Structures are given as C-alpha cells and as structure tokens.
Amino acid sequence: MSLTAEQTIEALRAAGEPTRLRILALLAGEELSVMELSRVLDQSQPRVSRHLKLMTDAGLIERFPDGARVFYRVSHDVDARRLTDTVLDLLDDAEGEADHARLDAVRDERATAAAAYFETVAPSWDRIRSLYVSESAVESAIARAAGPGPFDRVVDLGTGSGRMLTLLGSKARMSIGLDLSQNMLNIARANVVKAGLDKVELRHGDIFATRLPNQSADLVLVHQVLHYLVDPAAAVAEAARLVSPGGKLLIVDFAPHDLEQLRDEHQHRRLGFADEEIGRWLAEAGLDASASIALPPDTAGLTVTIWTATRPAIAKRSVA
Ligand SMILES: C[S@@+](CC[C@H](N)C(=O)[O-])C[C@H]1O[C@@H](n2cnc3c(N)ncnc32)[C@H](O)[C@@H]1O
Missing domain, CATH: 3.40.50.150 (Vaccinia Virus protein VP39)
Structure with missing residues (x-):
C-alpha cells in the first residue's frame, strides 16, 4: 500500500522545518526519549514534544511510553520510512554532524554511568x-x-x-x-x-x-x-x-x-x-x-x- 497524496503532503509538511528535520535524522539511527532529544537539540522538552507530536500525527514517527518516559522512533510503516529515508538522503551529511556528536556525548554519559554501576555492583x-x-x-x-x-x-x-x-x-x-x-x-x-x-x-x-x-x-x-x-x-x-x-x-x-x-x-x-x-x-x-x-x-x-x-x-x- 502507498501513501495517498494527502498523507504525503501532510508528512512532507511535518518534516519541512529545521528542528523537525534534525529530529528525524536522529531518530533514523535509534529510538530516543524526549529527554535525550531535548539535550541533543538543546531545546526545552515541551518544545521538542510539540515537534514530535506533529510528526507522530503525520505518521512519520511513532511514540511509545516507557514507564513515566516517552520514547520515539521512526515509523516502521514501509512507505513512511521510505519517505523519511528519501528526505534524509537529500540532506548534506555535514548538516547533522553536530547533532550526532552531541548524541554520542549523551550516549557515552549513559554508557559510562551504566558501566560504573556494573563495576561497583559486581560482587553483589x-x-x-x-x-x-x-x-x-x-x-x-x-x-x-x-x-x-x-x-x-x-x-x-x-x-x-x-x-x-x-x-x-x-x-x-x-x-x-x-x-x-x-x-x-x-x-x-x-x-x-x-x-x-x-x-x-x-x-x-x-x-x-x-x-x-x-x-x-x-x-x-x-x-x-x-x-x-x-x-x-x-x-x-x-x-x-x-x-x-x-x-x-x-x-x-x-x-x-x-x-x-x-x-x-x-x-x-x-x-x-x-x-x-x-x-x-x-x-x-x-x-x-x-x-x-x-x-x-x-x-x-x-x-x-x-x-x-x-x-x-x-x-x-x-x-x-
Ligand atoms: C544485569 S547484568 C546481567 C548479567 C547476566 N546476563 C545475568 O543475568 O546475571 C547486565 C550485564 O550486561 C553487561 N553489559 C552492559 N552493557 C554491555 C555492553 N554494551 N556489552 C557487553 N556487556 C554489557 C553489564 O556489564 C552486566 O554484566
């Protein structure tokens, strides 16, 4: 099944904004929580949530609650994913470099905290x-x-x-x-x-x-x-x-x-x-x-x- 013209226009409109394009590029790599996205983008959580809602309503991304947090990932619908990949393919890779570097820093912080936890709790x-x-x-x-x-x-x-x-x-x-x-x-x-x-x-x-x-x-x-x-x-x-x-x-x-x-x-x-x-x-x-x-x-x-x-x-x- 393909997207209708109306769905395609809605999805392109939702993607057609600088912060939302950045979010799509980040989510194309992995699932992320609102908190993680807000740190990478250096924008408030309510602001990031508004962008996320628009893209969720347009079918580009999916929301899934995890306890009190909410995570997002790109839609696994084949056509929506194709549209996202096509849009992201057109972007110069250099555009997202700074965001990916900040995401790496957020991930490293988490991985370091988890690794330190396991080194400490190992005996118990x-x-x-x-x-x-x-x-x-x-x-x-x-x-x-x-x-x-x-x-x-x-x-x-x-x-x-x-x-x-x-x-x-x-x-x-x-x-x-x-x-x-x-x-x-x-x-x-x-x-x-x-x-x-x-x-x-x-x-x-x-x-x-x-x-x-x-x-x-x-x-x-x-x-x-x-x-x-x-x-x-x-x-x-x-x-x-x-x-x-x-x-x-x-x-x-x-x-x-x-x-x-x-x-x-x-x-x-x-x-x-x-x-x-x-x-x-x-x-x-x-x-x-x-x-x-x-x-x-x-x-x-x-x-x-x-x-x-x-x-x-x-x-x-x-x-x-
Ligand atoms: C909760 S413990 C579970 C250990 C074991 N499977 C069990 O059930 O008793 C999780 C383990 O995953 C390891 N771990 C966490 N991240 C890892 C990674 N990226 N690669 C390999 N091991 C990892 C931790 O060091 C820890 O020993």
Missing part, C-alpha cells in the same frame, strides 16, 4: 538479580526454552556473573561469555570454575560489536541485558547475526512495567519490552520467533519474558 550482583524475579522458575523455563542440547557453541552476551553459563554450560561443547565489565568477568570466571566447567571462554567485549563470526553459535543468550542498553534493537541485530542455521536466540528481559526507581537506582534505561517490539527486531534480523513465554512473579516483583527465535536451517538440496 547475584543478590541484586534475585530482588525482582523469582529466579528458580525463570531459570527452569530458560533451560526448557533452550532445549536439551548438546550445543556446539553457546554465546552469552552480557554474561555478568556467568549465571547463564553455569546453568547451560554443561550442555555445551564450548561456551563464550562476553561482558564489558572486568569485575563482572572476574566473578564469572570464579563461578564457572566452581561449577566445574572447563570449556568456557570469558571475553571482554561489547554487545554492539562482538567481533564473533557470523552464524557461529547454535545458542545465543541475552539475559537481563537489553533494558540497560542505549540501542537495544542494534544489540538484538548483533545477537541474531551470531545464530547459526537451525540455531536459537533466547532473549530474557522484563515485560513492560512502571518501577521508575530502577532507572536511578539500577541504571535501567527501558522499563521492559513489549512482545510486538522484540518480535519486530527478531523478524528484521531474519529469525523466526516463537510465541513468547511470560513468567509472572510469585509475589512482588516483575514479570519476566522469554523470547525465543531460530534461524531457519538451510534446506538440503534434493538429489535428482
């Missing part, structure tokens, strides 16, 4: 993790979703204290745990030794650029990591890139919630994820997603969701 991470989830139920469900194995190579992205490796490592011929925090990796190292696992490599690395080969793991895990990240969609794409044909990606994170204090106290950027959002990222990465599994808390706490997706196996050629 196993206790903190259990504050908001009923761990045993979640872990049995993860083990069931992963399947019986054996796996050739398990990759755990944002491995933290290595809990996923000790849970599933005995079913793997070899496993890799990757994390940005050296303190977390030290604790993971001690935990895998304690669990008697010897074919485990712990590597310092970034989930956005793992430097692991394409399609090289038959089980990839991203457990309780996405909600800290500045660009969760990019992390899902990178995780999916590692999944071998017939292999599986397991993403475990919170369902949408409203515990705002987790942002300040525990550096969460997103308050959970909706099925529709994760499902879209998985489909864009070329994986087939299964129905998600929601695990409500026993008493107080948060609902944890497991999203499973597989890379279709390469069809065997029939012999004539």
Whole structure:
C-alpha cells in the first residue's frame, strides 16, 4: 500500500522545518526519549514534544511510553520510512554532524554511568538479580526454552556473573561469555570454575560489536541485558547475526512495567519490552520467533519474558 497524496503532503509538511528535520535524522539511527532529544537539540522538552507530536500525527514517527518516559522512533510503516529515508538522503551529511556528536556525548554519559554501576555492583550482583524475579522458575523455563542440547557453541552476551553459563554450560561443547565489565568477568570466571566447567571462554567485549563470526553459535543468550542498553534493537541485530542455521536466540528481559526507581537506582534505561517490539527486531534480523513465554512473579516483583527465535536451517538440496 502507498501513501495517498494527502498523507504525503501532510508528512512532507511535518518534516519541512529545521528542528523537525534534525529530529528525524536522529531518530533514523535509534529510538530516543524526549529527554535525550531535548539535550541533543538543546531545546526545552515541551518544545521538542510539540515537534514530535506533529510528526507522530503525520505518521512519520511513532511514540511509545516507557514507564513515566516517552520514547520515539521512526515509523516502521514501509512507505513512511521510505519517505523519511528519501528526505534524509537529500540532506548534506555535514548538516547533522553536530547533532550526532552531541548524541554520542549523551550516549557515552549513559554508557559510562551504566558501566560504573556494573563495576561497583559486581560482587553483589547475584543478590541484586534475585530482588525482582523469582529466579528458580525463570531459570527452569530458560533451560526448557533452550532445549536439551548438546550445543556446539553457546554465546552469552552480557554474561555478568556467568549465571547463564553455569546453568547451560554443561550442555555445551564450548561456551563464550562476553561482558564489558572486568569485575563482572572476574566473578564469572570464579563461578564457572566452581561449577566445574572447563570449556568456557570469558571475553571482554561489547554487545554492539562482538567481533564473533557470523552464524557461529547454535545458542545465543541475552539475559537481563537489553533494558540497560542505549540501542537495544542494534544489540538484538548483533545477537541474531551470531545464530547459526537451525540455531536459537533466547532473549530474557522484563515485560513492560512502571518501577521508575530502577532507572536511578539500577541504571535501567527501558522499563521492559513489549512482545510486538522484540518480535519486530527478531523478524528484521531474519529469525523466526516463537510465541513468547511470560513468567509472572510469585509475589512482588516483575514479570519476566522469554523470547525465543531460530534461524531457519538451510534446506538440503534434493538429489535428482
Ligand atoms: C544485569 S547484568 C546481567 C548479567 C547476566 N546476563 C545475568 O543475568 O546475571 C547486565 C550485564 O550486561 C553487561 N553489559 C552492559 N552493557 C554491555 C555492553 N554494551 N556489552 C557487553 N556487556 C554489557 C553489564 O556489564 C552486566 O554484566
């Protein structure tokens, strides 16, 4: 389906203003909150919100609330996205350079705060993790979703204290745990030794650029990591890139919630994820997603969701 003339005119009108063009160029790269946009543009939040509303009404961008914050991203409607890309293609790249530099600074600030948090909480991470989830139920469900194995190579992205490796490592011929925090990796190292696992490599690395080969793991895990990240969609794409044909990606994170204090106290950027959002990222990465599994808390706490997706196996050629 294409846009009508009226829709096209409305969308072009909405984009046809300097600040709104800047916003579109920023959102074309990643989802951003009103607060982040207002810092990058150096304009007040109400002013930025007015621009955002106009572009949302015109179908160029989408609004999604996350707890008390509101995030925006470019529309995933194919025609609206094509129109945005066409408009942005015409712009001289130099126009947006200053905005992108300021966005990098805002991202770096966040990433540094999150990294400092993990370096500090590493020794108590196993206790903190259990504050908001009923761990045993979640872990049995993860083990069931992963399947019986054996796996050739398990990759755990944002491995933290290595809990996923000790849970599933005995079913793997070899496993890799990757994390940005050296303190977390030290604790993971001690935990895998304690669990008697010897074919485990712990590597310092970034989930956005793992430097692991394409399609090289038959089980990839991203457990309780996405909600800290500045660009969760990019992390899902990178995780999916590692999944071998017939292999599986397991993403475990919170369902949408409203515990705002987790942002300040525990550096969460997103308050959970909706099925529709994760499902879209998985489909864009070329994986087939299964129905998600929601695990409500026993008493107080948060609902944890497991999203499973597989890379279709390469069809065997029939012999004539
Ligand atoms: C909440 S902990 C979860 C750890 C583990 N998956 C678990 O469930 O126990 C999140 C981990 O992600 C790591 N992390 C955050 N950003 C990362 C990034 N960009 N690349 C790799 N690891 C990252 C943190 O250092 C931390 O160890």
